[in-house]
Amino acid sequence: MVSTRGLEIRDLVVTYPGGPTAVDGVTLDVPTGEVLALLGPSGCGKSSLLRAVAGLEPVAAGALRWDGADVSDLPVHRRGFGLMFQDGQLFPHRDVTGNIAYGLASLTRADRERRVAELLELVGLTGYGTRAVTTLSGGEQQRVALARSLAPRPRLLLLDEPLSSLDRSLREHLAGELRDIVHAAGTTAIYVTHDHDEAFTVASRIAVMSGGRILQADTPERLWHAPASEQVARFLGYGPVVDAVAAGPGVRTPLGVVELPVVADGAVRLALGPRALVPDADGTRLPVCGWRVRRGERELDVTLPDGQSAVLRVPGSPDAAVADTVTVGLAPDQVAVVPGEAR
Known part of the structure:
Protein backbone atom coordinates (compact mmCIF):
# COMPACT_ATOMS: atom_id res chain seq x y z
CA MET A 1 0.00 0.00 0.00
CA VAL A 2 1.36 3.43 -0.98
CA SER A 3 1.60 5.87 1.94
CA THR A 4 -0.06 9.28 1.59
CA ARG A 5 1.49 10.84 4.70
CA GLY A 6 4.20 12.69 2.79
CA LEU A 7 6.06 15.47 4.59
CA GLU A 8 5.38 16.32 8.23
CA ILE A 9 6.93 19.45 9.73
CA ARG A 10 6.60 19.76 13.50
CA ASP A 11 7.48 22.86 15.56
CA LEU A 12 10.39 23.65 13.24
CA VAL A 13 12.81 26.42 14.22
CA VAL A 14 15.62 27.84 12.08
CA THR A 15 17.94 30.52 13.43
CA TYR A 16 20.97 32.36 12.08
CA PRO A 17 23.86 33.55 14.28
CA GLY A 18 23.32 37.13 15.36
CA GLY A 19 20.05 37.39 13.48
CA PRO A 20 16.33 36.94 14.13
CA THR A 21 14.56 33.59 14.18
CA ALA A 22 13.96 32.83 10.51
CA VAL A 23 11.46 29.99 11.05
CA ASP A 24 9.55 30.18 14.31
CA GLY A 25 7.84 26.95 15.36
CA VAL A 26 6.25 25.99 12.04
CA THR A 27 3.99 22.95 11.95
CA LEU A 28 2.76 21.91 8.51
CA ASP A 29 1.77 18.79 6.54
CA VAL A 30 2.30 18.23 2.82
CA PRO A 31 0.48 14.99 1.86
CA THR A 32 1.74 12.90 -1.04
CA GLY A 33 0.63 14.37 -4.37
CA GLU A 34 -0.03 17.87 -3.06
CA VAL A 35 1.56 21.04 -4.42
CA LEU A 36 1.91 23.50 -1.54
CA ALA A 37 2.91 27.12 -2.11
CA LEU A 38 4.74 29.03 0.62
CA LEU A 39 3.59 32.60 -0.01
CA GLY A 40 4.93 35.67 1.73
CA PRO A 41 7.02 38.83 1.37
CA SER A 42 10.81 38.83 1.24
CA GLY A 43 12.34 37.99 4.61
CA CYS A 44 9.28 36.17 5.97
CA GLY A 45 11.15 32.84 6.31
CA LYS A 46 9.73 30.88 3.39
CA SER A 47 13.08 30.17 1.69
CA SER A 48 14.68 29.34 5.06
CA LEU A 49 11.90 26.81 5.67
CA LEU A 50 12.41 25.30 2.22
CA ARG A 51 16.18 25.06 2.71
CA ALA A 52 15.69 23.40 6.10
CA VAL A 53 13.43 20.79 4.50
CA ALA A 54 16.08 20.22 1.83
CA GLY A 55 18.81 19.84 4.45
CA LEU A 56 20.66 22.97 3.39
CA GLU A 57 20.04 24.76 6.70
CA PRO A 58 20.49 23.27 10.18
CA VAL A 59 17.38 22.89 12.31
CA ALA A 60 17.55 24.46 15.78
CA ALA A 61 14.46 22.65 17.05
CA GLY A 62 11.54 20.57 15.82
CA ALA A 63 11.26 17.58 13.49
CA LEU A 64 11.03 16.74 9.78
CA ARG A 65 9.45 13.43 8.80
CA TRP A 66 8.68 11.73 5.52
CA ASP A 67 6.05 9.00 5.69
CA GLY A 68 6.64 8.91 9.43
CA ALA A 69 10.42 8.45 9.27
CA ASP A 70 12.56 11.24 10.74
CA VAL A 71 14.80 12.85 8.10
CA SER A 72 16.01 15.82 10.19
CA ASP A 73 19.57 14.51 10.43
CA LEU A 74 19.87 13.03 6.93
CA PRO A 75 22.30 14.77 4.55
CA VAL A 76 20.86 16.42 1.45
CA HIS A 77 21.71 13.58 -0.95
CA ARG A 78 19.97 10.96 1.18
CA ARG A 79 16.61 12.69 1.57
CA GLY A 80 15.35 11.86 -1.90
CA PHE A 81 14.22 15.45 -2.48
CA GLY A 82 14.71 17.41 -5.71
CA LEU A 83 15.69 21.08 -5.83
CA MET A 84 15.05 23.84 -8.35
CA PHE A 85 16.24 27.40 -7.81
CA GLN A 86 15.34 30.71 -9.47
CA ASP A 87 18.48 30.81 -11.65
CA GLY A 88 18.16 27.16 -12.76
CA GLN A 89 21.87 26.51 -12.04
CA LEU A 90 22.33 24.61 -15.31
CA PHE A 91 25.75 23.35 -16.39
CA PRO A 92 26.82 25.57 -19.31
CA HIS A 93 29.32 22.97 -20.62
CA ARG A 94 26.59 20.32 -21.00
CA ASP A 95 23.85 20.22 -23.61
CA VAL A 96 20.18 19.84 -22.69
CA THR A 97 20.41 16.05 -22.51
CA GLY A 98 23.55 16.22 -20.39
CA ASN A 99 21.87 18.53 -17.91
CA ILE A 100 18.72 16.45 -17.58
CA ALA A 101 20.67 13.18 -17.29
CA TYR A 102 23.02 14.53 -14.61
CA GLY A 103 21.27 12.72 -11.76
CA LEU A 104 20.70 9.47 -13.66
CA ALA A 105 24.21 7.98 -13.50
CA SER A 106 22.91 4.82 -11.81
CA LEU A 107 20.73 3.92 -14.83
CA THR A 108 21.85 2.03 -17.91
CA ARG A 109 22.46 4.11 -21.00
CA ALA A 110 19.22 2.89 -22.59
CA ASP A 111 17.20 3.73 -19.47
CA ARG A 112 18.84 7.17 -19.25
CA GLU A 113 17.98 7.94 -22.85
CA ARG A 114 14.41 6.75 -22.32
CA ARG A 115 13.98 8.86 -19.19
CA VAL A 116 15.44 11.98 -20.83
CA ALA A 117 13.11 11.54 -23.82
CA GLU A 118 10.12 11.25 -21.46
CA LEU A 119 11.08 14.45 -19.68
CA LEU A 120 11.77 16.41 -22.85
CA GLU A 121 8.25 15.56 -23.97
CA LEU A 122 6.82 16.39 -20.55
CA VAL A 123 8.34 19.89 -20.49
CA GLY A 124 7.62 20.58 -24.16
CA LEU A 125 11.22 20.45 -25.42
CA THR A 126 11.20 17.39 -27.65
CA GLY A 127 14.04 17.71 -30.16
CA TYR A 128 16.08 20.04 -27.94
CA GLY A 129 18.37 17.34 -26.51
CA THR A 130 21.54 18.36 -28.37
CA ARG A 131 21.05 22.10 -27.95
CA ALA A 132 23.55 24.03 -25.83
CA VAL A 133 21.72 25.42 -22.80
CA THR A 134 23.38 28.80 -23.37
CA THR A 135 21.40 29.16 -26.62
CA LEU A 136 18.03 28.70 -24.90
CA SER A 137 15.65 31.42 -23.80
CA GLY A 138 15.09 32.05 -20.11
CA GLY A 139 11.83 30.13 -20.16
CA GLU A 140 13.39 27.18 -21.98
CA GLN A 141 16.27 27.06 -19.51
CA GLN A 142 13.82 26.90 -16.61
CA ARG A 143 12.03 24.00 -18.30
CA VAL A 144 15.35 22.17 -18.59
CA ALA A 145 16.04 22.88 -14.91
CA LEU A 146 12.60 21.49 -14.01
CA ALA A 147 13.20 18.38 -16.12
CA ARG A 148 16.57 17.82 -14.42
CA SER A 149 14.92 18.15 -11.00
CA LEU A 150 12.24 15.63 -11.94
CA ALA A 151 14.62 13.18 -13.63
CA PRO A 152 15.53 11.04 -10.56
CA ARG A 153 11.82 10.84 -9.61
CA PRO A 154 12.19 12.72 -6.29
CA ARG A 155 9.63 11.95 -3.64
CA LEU A 156 9.44 15.70 -2.91
CA LEU A 157 10.27 18.58 -5.27
CA LEU A 158 11.36 21.88 -3.71
CA LEU A 159 11.10 24.97 -5.92
CA ASP A 160 12.54 28.27 -4.65
CA GLU A 161 11.18 31.25 -6.65
CA PRO A 162 11.72 29.31 -9.92
CA LEU A 163 10.19 32.01 -12.15
CA SER A 164 11.20 35.22 -10.38
CA SER A 165 14.04 36.03 -12.80
CA LEU A 166 11.67 36.07 -15.81
CA ASP A 167 9.58 38.99 -17.06
CA ARG A 168 5.95 39.12 -15.93
CA SER A 169 4.27 37.97 -19.16
CA LEU A 170 6.57 34.94 -19.45
CA ARG A 171 6.20 34.24 -15.72
CA GLU A 172 2.41 34.18 -16.00
CA HIS A 173 2.59 31.84 -18.99
CA LEU A 174 5.10 29.44 -17.45
CA ALA A 175 3.26 29.28 -14.11
CA GLY A 176 0.38 27.46 -15.78
CA GLU A 177 2.75 25.19 -17.68
CA LEU A 178 4.75 24.41 -14.55
CA ARG A 179 1.54 23.51 -12.69
CA ASP A 180 0.51 21.12 -15.46
CA ILE A 181 3.98 19.53 -15.64
CA VAL A 182 4.25 18.93 -11.89
CA HIS A 183 0.72 17.52 -11.69
CA ALA A 184 1.34 15.30 -14.74
CA ALA A 185 4.47 13.95 -13.07
CA GLY A 186 2.47 13.21 -9.92
CA THR A 187 5.17 14.83 -7.78
CA THR A 188 4.66 16.20 -4.29
CA ALA A 189 6.03 19.73 -4.25
CA ILE A 190 6.67 22.84 -2.16
CA TYR A 191 6.73 26.04 -4.21
CA VAL A 192 8.19 29.20 -2.67
CA THR A 193 7.03 32.51 -4.12
CA HIS A 194 6.19 36.09 -3.19
CA ASP A 195 3.89 36.39 -6.23
CA HIS A 196 0.21 35.94 -5.38
CA ASP A 197 -0.82 35.02 -8.93
CA GLU A 198 1.85 32.32 -9.16
CA ALA A 199 0.79 30.77 -5.88
CA PHE A 200 -2.90 30.71 -6.84
CA THR A 201 -2.06 29.28 -10.29
CA VAL A 202 0.38 26.56 -9.28
CA ALA A 203 -0.67 25.30 -5.87
CA SER A 204 -3.43 23.06 -4.62
CA ARG A 205 -2.90 24.61 -1.17
CA ILE A 206 -1.24 27.84 -0.03
CA ALA A 207 0.48 28.63 3.27
CA VAL A 208 0.83 32.36 3.96
CA MET A 209 3.93 33.20 6.01
CA SER A 210 4.96 36.26 8.00
CA GLY A 211 7.67 36.69 10.61
CA GLY A 212 8.74 33.06 10.34
CA ARG A 213 5.26 31.72 11.10
CA ILE A 214 2.36 30.27 9.14
CA LEU A 215 -0.63 32.62 9.32
CA GLN A 216 -3.00 30.41 7.33
CA ALA A 217 -2.75 27.28 5.18
CA ASP A 218 -5.73 26.58 2.96
CA THR A 219 -6.95 25.89 -0.56
CA PRO A 220 -6.68 28.90 -2.90
CA GLU A 221 -10.47 29.26 -2.97
CA ARG A 222 -10.94 29.21 0.80
CA LEU A 223 -7.89 31.37 1.42
CA TRP A 224 -9.32 34.10 -0.79
CA HIS A 225 -12.93 33.91 0.37
CA ALA A 226 -12.23 33.26 4.06
CA PRO A 227 -8.94 34.88 5.14
CA ALA A 228 -8.19 33.94 8.74
CA SER A 229 -7.21 37.45 9.81
CA GLU A 230 -7.06 41.05 8.70
CA GLN A 231 -3.30 40.63 8.20
CA VAL A 232 -3.84 37.75 5.76
CA ALA A 233 -6.60 39.64 3.97
CA ARG A 234 -4.47 42.74 3.48
Whole structure:
Protein backbone atom coordinates (compact mmCIF):
# COMPACT_ATOMS: atom_id res chain seq x y z
CA MET A 1 0.00 0.00 0.00
CA VAL A 2 1.36 3.43 -0.98
CA SER A 3 1.60 5.87 1.94
CA THR A 4 -0.06 9.28 1.59
CA ARG A 5 1.49 10.84 4.70
CA GLY A 6 4.20 12.69 2.79
CA LEU A 7 6.06 15.47 4.59
CA GLU A 8 5.38 16.32 8.23
CA ILE A 9 6.93 19.45 9.73
CA ARG A 10 6.60 19.76 13.50
CA ASP A 11 7.48 22.86 15.56
CA LEU A 12 10.39 23.65 13.24
CA VAL A 13 12.81 26.42 14.22
CA VAL A 14 15.62 27.84 12.08
CA THR A 15 17.94 30.52 13.43
CA TYR A 16 20.97 32.36 12.08
CA PRO A 17 23.86 33.55 14.28
CA GLY A 18 23.32 37.13 15.36
CA GLY A 19 20.05 37.39 13.48
CA PRO A 20 16.33 36.94 14.13
CA THR A 21 14.56 33.59 14.18
CA ALA A 22 13.96 32.83 10.51
CA VAL A 23 11.46 29.99 11.05
CA ASP A 24 9.55 30.18 14.31
CA GLY A 25 7.84 26.95 15.36
CA VAL A 26 6.25 25.99 12.04
CA THR A 27 3.99 22.95 11.95
CA LEU A 28 2.76 21.91 8.51
CA ASP A 29 1.77 18.79 6.54
CA VAL A 30 2.30 18.23 2.82
CA PRO A 31 0.48 14.99 1.86
CA THR A 32 1.74 12.90 -1.04
CA GLY A 33 0.63 14.37 -4.37
CA GLU A 34 -0.03 17.87 -3.06
CA VAL A 35 1.56 21.04 -4.42
CA LEU A 36 1.91 23.50 -1.54
CA ALA A 37 2.91 27.12 -2.11
CA LEU A 38 4.74 29.03 0.62
CA LEU A 39 3.59 32.60 -0.01
CA GLY A 40 4.93 35.67 1.73
CA PRO A 41 7.02 38.83 1.37
CA SER A 42 10.81 38.83 1.24
CA GLY A 43 12.34 37.99 4.61
CA CYS A 44 9.28 36.17 5.97
CA GLY A 45 11.15 32.84 6.31
CA LYS A 46 9.73 30.88 3.39
CA SER A 47 13.08 30.17 1.69
CA SER A 48 14.68 29.34 5.06
CA LEU A 49 11.90 26.81 5.67
CA LEU A 50 12.41 25.30 2.22
CA ARG A 51 16.18 25.06 2.71
CA ALA A 52 15.69 23.40 6.10
CA VAL A 53 13.43 20.79 4.50
CA ALA A 54 16.08 20.22 1.83
CA GLY A 55 18.81 19.84 4.45
CA LEU A 56 20.66 22.97 3.39
CA GLU A 57 20.04 24.76 6.70
CA PRO A 58 20.49 23.27 10.18
CA VAL A 59 17.38 22.89 12.31
CA ALA A 60 17.55 24.46 15.78
CA ALA A 61 14.46 22.65 17.05
CA GLY A 62 11.54 20.57 15.82
CA ALA A 63 11.26 17.58 13.49
CA LEU A 64 11.03 16.74 9.78
CA ARG A 65 9.45 13.43 8.80
CA TRP A 66 8.68 11.73 5.52
CA ASP A 67 6.05 9.00 5.69
CA GLY A 68 6.64 8.91 9.43
CA ALA A 69 10.42 8.45 9.27
CA ASP A 70 12.56 11.24 10.74
CA VAL A 71 14.80 12.85 8.10
CA SER A 72 16.01 15.82 10.19
CA ASP A 73 19.57 14.51 10.43
CA LEU A 74 19.87 13.03 6.93
CA PRO A 75 22.30 14.77 4.55
CA VAL A 76 20.86 16.42 1.45
CA HIS A 77 21.71 13.58 -0.95
CA ARG A 78 19.97 10.96 1.18
CA ARG A 79 16.61 12.69 1.57
CA GLY A 80 15.35 11.86 -1.90
CA PHE A 81 14.22 15.45 -2.48
CA GLY A 82 14.71 17.41 -5.71
CA LEU A 83 15.69 21.08 -5.83
CA MET A 84 15.05 23.84 -8.35
CA PHE A 85 16.24 27.40 -7.81
CA GLN A 86 15.34 30.71 -9.47
CA ASP A 87 18.48 30.81 -11.65
CA GLY A 88 18.16 27.16 -12.76
CA GLN A 89 21.87 26.51 -12.04
CA LEU A 90 22.33 24.61 -15.31
CA PHE A 91 25.75 23.35 -16.39
CA PRO A 92 26.82 25.57 -19.31
CA HIS A 93 29.32 22.97 -20.62
CA ARG A 94 26.59 20.32 -21.00
CA ASP A 95 23.85 20.22 -23.61
CA VAL A 96 20.18 19.84 -22.69
CA THR A 97 20.41 16.05 -22.51
CA GLY A 98 23.55 16.22 -20.39
CA ASN A 99 21.87 18.53 -17.91
CA ILE A 100 18.72 16.45 -17.58
CA ALA A 101 20.67 13.18 -17.29
CA TYR A 102 23.02 14.53 -14.61
CA GLY A 103 21.27 12.72 -11.76
CA LEU A 104 20.70 9.47 -13.66
CA ALA A 105 24.21 7.98 -13.50
CA SER A 106 22.91 4.82 -11.81
CA LEU A 107 20.73 3.92 -14.83
CA THR A 108 21.85 2.03 -17.91
CA ARG A 109 22.46 4.11 -21.00
CA ALA A 110 19.22 2.89 -22.59
CA ASP A 111 17.20 3.73 -19.47
CA ARG A 112 18.84 7.17 -19.25
CA GLU A 113 17.98 7.94 -22.85
CA ARG A 114 14.41 6.75 -22.32
CA ARG A 115 13.98 8.86 -19.19
CA VAL A 116 15.44 11.98 -20.83
CA ALA A 117 13.11 11.54 -23.82
CA GLU A 118 10.12 11.25 -21.46
CA LEU A 119 11.08 14.45 -19.68
CA LEU A 120 11.77 16.41 -22.85
CA GLU A 121 8.25 15.56 -23.97
CA LEU A 122 6.82 16.39 -20.55
CA VAL A 123 8.34 19.89 -20.49
CA GLY A 124 7.62 20.58 -24.16
CA LEU A 125 11.22 20.45 -25.42
CA THR A 126 11.20 17.39 -27.65
CA GLY A 127 14.04 17.71 -30.16
CA TYR A 128 16.08 20.04 -27.94
CA GLY A 129 18.37 17.34 -26.51
CA THR A 130 21.54 18.36 -28.37
CA ARG A 131 21.05 22.10 -27.95
CA ALA A 132 23.55 24.03 -25.83
CA VAL A 133 21.72 25.42 -22.80
CA THR A 134 23.38 28.80 -23.37
CA THR A 135 21.40 29.16 -26.62
CA LEU A 136 18.03 28.70 -24.90
CA SER A 137 15.65 31.42 -23.80
CA GLY A 138 15.09 32.05 -20.11
CA GLY A 139 11.83 30.13 -20.16
CA GLU A 140 13.39 27.18 -21.98
CA GLN A 141 16.27 27.06 -19.51
CA GLN A 142 13.82 26.90 -16.61
CA ARG A 143 12.03 24.00 -18.30
CA VAL A 144 15.35 22.17 -18.59
CA ALA A 145 16.04 22.88 -14.91
CA LEU A 146 12.60 21.49 -14.01
CA ALA A 147 13.20 18.38 -16.12
CA ARG A 148 16.57 17.82 -14.42
CA SER A 149 14.92 18.15 -11.00
CA LEU A 150 12.24 15.63 -11.94
CA ALA A 151 14.62 13.18 -13.63
CA PRO A 152 15.53 11.04 -10.56
CA ARG A 153 11.82 10.84 -9.61
CA PRO A 154 12.19 12.72 -6.29
CA ARG A 155 9.63 11.95 -3.64
CA LEU A 156 9.44 15.70 -2.91
CA LEU A 157 10.27 18.58 -5.27
CA LEU A 158 11.36 21.88 -3.71
CA LEU A 159 11.10 24.97 -5.92
CA ASP A 160 12.54 28.27 -4.65
CA GLU A 161 11.18 31.25 -6.65
CA PRO A 162 11.72 29.31 -9.92
CA LEU A 163 10.19 32.01 -12.15
CA SER A 164 11.20 35.22 -10.38
CA SER A 165 14.04 36.03 -12.80
CA LEU A 166 11.67 36.07 -15.81
CA ASP A 167 9.58 38.99 -17.06
CA ARG A 168 5.95 39.12 -15.93
CA SER A 169 4.27 37.97 -19.16
CA LEU A 170 6.57 34.94 -19.45
CA ARG A 171 6.20 34.24 -15.72
CA GLU A 172 2.41 34.18 -16.00
CA HIS A 173 2.59 31.84 -18.99
CA LEU A 174 5.10 29.44 -17.45
CA ALA A 175 3.26 29.28 -14.11
CA GLY A 176 0.38 27.46 -15.78
CA GLU A 177 2.75 25.19 -17.68
CA LEU A 178 4.75 24.41 -14.55
CA ARG A 179 1.54 23.51 -12.69
CA ASP A 180 0.51 21.12 -15.46
CA ILE A 181 3.98 19.53 -15.64
CA VAL A 182 4.25 18.93 -11.89
CA HIS A 183 0.72 17.52 -11.69
CA ALA A 184 1.34 15.30 -14.74
CA ALA A 185 4.47 13.95 -13.07
CA GLY A 186 2.47 13.21 -9.92
CA THR A 187 5.17 14.83 -7.78
CA THR A 188 4.66 16.20 -4.29
CA ALA A 189 6.03 19.73 -4.25
CA ILE A 190 6.67 22.84 -2.16
CA TYR A 191 6.73 26.04 -4.21
CA VAL A 192 8.19 29.20 -2.67
CA THR A 193 7.03 32.51 -4.12
CA HIS A 194 6.19 36.09 -3.19
CA ASP A 195 3.89 36.39 -6.23
CA HIS A 196 0.21 35.94 -5.38
CA ASP A 197 -0.82 35.02 -8.93
CA GLU A 198 1.85 32.32 -9.16
CA ALA A 199 0.79 30.77 -5.88
CA PHE A 200 -2.90 30.71 -6.84
CA THR A 201 -2.06 29.28 -10.29
CA VAL A 202 0.38 26.56 -9.28
CA ALA A 203 -0.67 25.30 -5.87
CA SER A 204 -3.43 23.06 -4.62
CA ARG A 205 -2.90 24.61 -1.17
CA ILE A 206 -1.24 27.84 -0.03
CA ALA A 207 0.48 28.63 3.27
CA VAL A 208 0.83 32.36 3.96
CA MET A 209 3.93 33.20 6.01
CA SER A 210 4.96 36.26 8.00
CA GLY A 211 7.67 36.69 10.61
CA GLY A 212 8.74 33.06 10.34
CA ARG A 213 5.26 31.72 11.10
CA ILE A 214 2.36 30.27 9.14
CA LEU A 215 -0.63 32.62 9.32
CA GLN A 216 -3.00 30.41 7.33
CA ALA A 217 -2.75 27.28 5.18
CA ASP A 218 -5.73 26.58 2.96
CA THR A 219 -6.95 25.89 -0.56
CA PRO A 220 -6.68 28.90 -2.90
CA GLU A 221 -10.47 29.26 -2.97
CA ARG A 222 -10.94 29.21 0.80
CA LEU A 223 -7.89 31.37 1.42
CA TRP A 224 -9.32 34.10 -0.79
CA HIS A 225 -12.93 33.91 0.37
CA ALA A 226 -12.23 33.26 4.06
CA PRO A 227 -8.94 34.88 5.14
CA ALA A 228 -8.19 33.94 8.74
CA SER A 229 -7.21 37.45 9.81
CA GLU A 230 -7.06 41.05 8.70
CA GLN A 231 -3.30 40.63 8.20
CA VAL A 232 -3.84 37.75 5.76
CA ALA A 233 -6.60 39.64 3.97
CA ARG A 234 -4.47 42.74 3.48
CA PHE A 235 -1.49 40.69 2.27
CA LEU A 236 -3.70 38.98 -0.33
CA GLY A 237 -4.79 42.34 -1.70
CA TYR A 238 -7.89 43.17 0.30
CA GLY A 239 -8.25 46.65 1.66
CA PRO A 240 -9.54 48.78 3.06
CA VAL A 241 -11.20 47.00 5.98
CA VAL A 242 -14.39 48.62 7.27
CA ASP A 243 -16.66 48.24 10.27
CA ALA A 244 -19.99 46.55 9.60
CA VAL A 245 -22.92 44.95 11.43
CA ALA A 246 -24.17 41.44 10.61
CA ALA A 247 -27.90 40.76 10.97
CA GLY A 248 -29.06 37.53 9.34
CA PRO A 249 -28.00 37.24 5.69
CA GLY A 250 -27.50 40.99 5.39
CA VAL A 251 -24.38 42.85 6.54
CA ARG A 252 -24.84 46.60 7.00
CA THR A 253 -21.80 48.55 5.83
CA PRO A 254 -21.00 52.24 5.22
CA LEU A 255 -21.74 51.43 1.56
CA GLY A 256 -25.12 49.80 2.08
CA VAL A 257 -26.30 46.27 2.85
CA VAL A 258 -24.57 43.26 1.28
CA GLU A 259 -25.63 39.61 1.50
CA LEU A 260 -22.86 37.27 2.63
CA PRO A 261 -22.55 33.65 3.86
CA VAL A 262 -23.97 33.24 7.34
CA VAL A 263 -21.99 34.95 10.09
CA ALA A 264 -22.91 35.53 13.72
CA ASP A 265 -25.03 38.62 14.29
CA GLY A 266 -23.19 41.62 15.67
CA ALA A 267 -20.26 43.88 14.88
CA VAL A 268 -17.83 42.53 12.25
CA ARG A 269 -14.92 43.68 10.12
CA LEU A 270 -15.38 43.53 6.36
CA ALA A 271 -12.38 43.40 4.00
CA LEU A 272 -12.94 44.87 0.54
CA GLY A 273 -11.31 43.10 -2.38
CA PRO A 274 -9.72 44.87 -5.38
CA ARG A 275 -13.05 44.85 -7.24
CA ALA A 276 -15.40 45.17 -4.28
CA LEU A 277 -16.63 48.61 -5.35
CA VAL A 278 -18.99 48.64 -8.34
CA PRO A 279 -20.98 51.44 -9.99
CA ASP A 280 -24.50 51.50 -8.55
CA ALA A 281 -26.99 54.28 -9.28
CA ASP A 282 -28.80 53.44 -6.03
CA GLY A 283 -25.62 53.17 -3.98
CA THR A 284 -23.62 55.49 -1.77
CA ARG A 285 -22.27 58.71 -3.24
CA LEU A 286 -18.51 59.12 -2.73
CA PRO A 287 -16.08 61.91 -3.64
CA VAL A 288 -13.49 61.22 -6.36
CA CYS A 289 -10.00 62.42 -5.42
CA GLY A 290 -7.94 61.09 -8.35
CA TRP A 291 -7.86 58.68 -11.28
CA ARG A 292 -5.64 56.76 -13.70
CA VAL A 293 -5.99 54.37 -16.65
CA ARG A 294 -4.57 50.86 -16.30
CA ARG A 295 -4.95 47.96 -18.74
CA GLY A 296 -7.88 49.62 -20.50
CA GLU A 297 -9.76 50.39 -17.30
CA ARG A 298 -10.19 53.68 -15.52
CA GLU A 299 -9.35 53.51 -11.82
CA LEU A 300 -11.01 56.14 -9.65
CA ASP A 301 -9.62 56.94 -6.22
CA VAL A 302 -12.57 57.49 -3.90
CA THR A 303 -12.94 58.36 -0.24
CA LEU A 304 -15.16 56.12 1.90
CA PRO A 305 -17.53 57.53 4.56
CA ASP A 306 -15.01 56.59 7.28
CA GLY A 307 -12.23 58.52 5.53
CA GLN A 308 -10.33 55.55 4.06
CA SER A 309 -9.27 55.49 0.42
CA ALA A 310 -10.46 52.84 -2.06
CA VAL A 311 -10.41 52.21 -5.80
CA LEU A 312 -13.37 51.89 -8.18
CA ARG A 313 -12.53 50.24 -11.50
CA VAL A 314 -14.74 51.14 -14.45
CA PRO A 315 -14.36 50.67 -18.23
CA GLY A 316 -14.03 53.94 -20.05
CA SER A 317 -12.17 56.05 -22.53
CA PRO A 318 -9.03 57.74 -21.19
CA ASP A 319 -10.41 60.99 -22.61
CA ALA A 320 -13.79 60.79 -20.85
CA ALA A 321 -14.54 63.40 -18.23
CA VAL A 322 -14.34 62.34 -14.58
CA ALA A 323 -17.10 63.53 -12.26
CA ASP A 324 -16.40 64.92 -8.80
CA THR A 325 -18.52 62.20 -7.20
CA VAL A 326 -19.66 58.67 -8.02
CA THR A 327 -22.29 56.34 -6.56
CA VAL A 328 -21.13 52.84 -5.66
CA GLY A 329 -22.27 49.55 -4.16
CA LEU A 330 -20.51 46.36 -3.08
CA ALA A 331 -20.02 43.12 -5.03
CA PRO A 332 -20.74 40.28 -2.54
CA ASP A 333 -18.15 37.93 -4.06
CA GLN A 334 -15.42 40.54 -3.59
CA VAL A 335 -15.73 41.07 0.15
CA ALA A 336 -14.82 38.87 3.11
CA VAL A 337 -15.62 38.92 6.80
CA VAL A 338 -12.42 38.83 8.86
CA PRO A 339 -12.10 37.97 12.55
CA GLY A 340 -12.09 40.83 15.03
CA GLU A 341 -14.71 43.12 16.47
CA ALA A 342 -15.57 46.40 14.84
CA ARG A 343 -13.60 49.35 16.18
